Each structure stands twice: as structure tokens, then as C-alpha cells.
Amino acid sequence: DEEKDEYEKMKENVLNELKKTFRPEFLNRIDEIIVFHSLNKEHIKQIVSLMINNLSKRLDEMNIHIKVDEKAMDILADAGFDPVYGARPLQREIRRRIEDKLSEELLKGTIKKSDT
Template sequence: QRLADRGLGLEVDADAMQALASEGFDPQFGARPLKRVVQQRIENPIATRILSGAYEEGDTILVSITGEQFGFDRRPAAPA
């Protein structure tokens, strides 16, 4: 919702989604740690990039993973 308010979209590829699910699941607590993992590994880095001006209104942020490193690529809005 907060990204949409800024005119940004978000797409998370299947590998990144699986990595988040694996990292955010704890046998004792279930999926409760997932929110913290998403915040630390996705939300915070995206917020930093937004503040630095890496994305423009209409862009879509593409989240992927290579090894253990999440990537945040920019897909510009289609020309009008």
C-alpha cells in the first residue's frame, strides 16, 4: 500500500519468495518471524533506495535473489 501511494509497483520473483518463506519460518514460532524478515530484507532496503531517488513514480521494483543477496531492480513505467 505504501509503495502504491508513491506510484510504485512491486514484483517478487518465485526464488525470492521462497527465500523469504524459508528465512521467515521458525519451527517453534511458525511464520511469526516472517514480518521481521520482510522488514529487514525487503522493506528497509527499498525505503533506503526510495530516499536516495533510485525509483521514480510509475516504476515497478523487481525483487530477486542471487545466493543470499536480494536484488532490487527498477523497471521504468511504460512510455505514455
């Protein structure tokens, strides 16, 4: 399998770089090396969907229902993707663009429980 070969090659390259930097005593304490593949746009969209589903479940408990369309999910995926940090900024974007706005509207009274 080509993907498995690529993974093993990457793992071997990482180990070789570690050997150049760290002493054998330290390396002997490392049990395993795990190489993570970079996230692509489709992965980020799937993560957005999972995060929105989790948010929706939390809001359902307060009898508040949200619907996030595909375009909004694409906007969140674009804004929350960082090639260096992966999906980490995504949670901040969801909090800033959705959760914070909902909180403000709840405090103002423009959104009430059982609203959609």
C-alpha cells in the first residue's frame, strides 16, 4: 500500500532527524513515533460539521435550535484553517462567529429559549 509506505518513510525520516539532535539516552525513552498527516480542506469541513453538531446538542438542551448551512460551514472552514496549526483556530472561529453572537442575543433578549 503506497500510503503505508509513505508513512513508514516519513517516520524513518523523523527518527533520523531525532538521532541527529538528541542523545541515545533520551531517544531510548521514546516508546513510539506517530506521524500525523496534514489536514486538507475536506478534513476541516468534517471537523466544522462535528463541532457544529456538538454546539447544536448543547443548545438543544437549552431548547435553542440552530441550523448552519453549507455556505456558513465553508466560511468557518476557510476562516478556521491554518496550515501550521491545523484545526486549532477553528474552535475560536466558531466561538467568535456563532457562540459569542448567540450569547449577546440571549442577553439582549432577542433570542429566547425554544427559538430556532
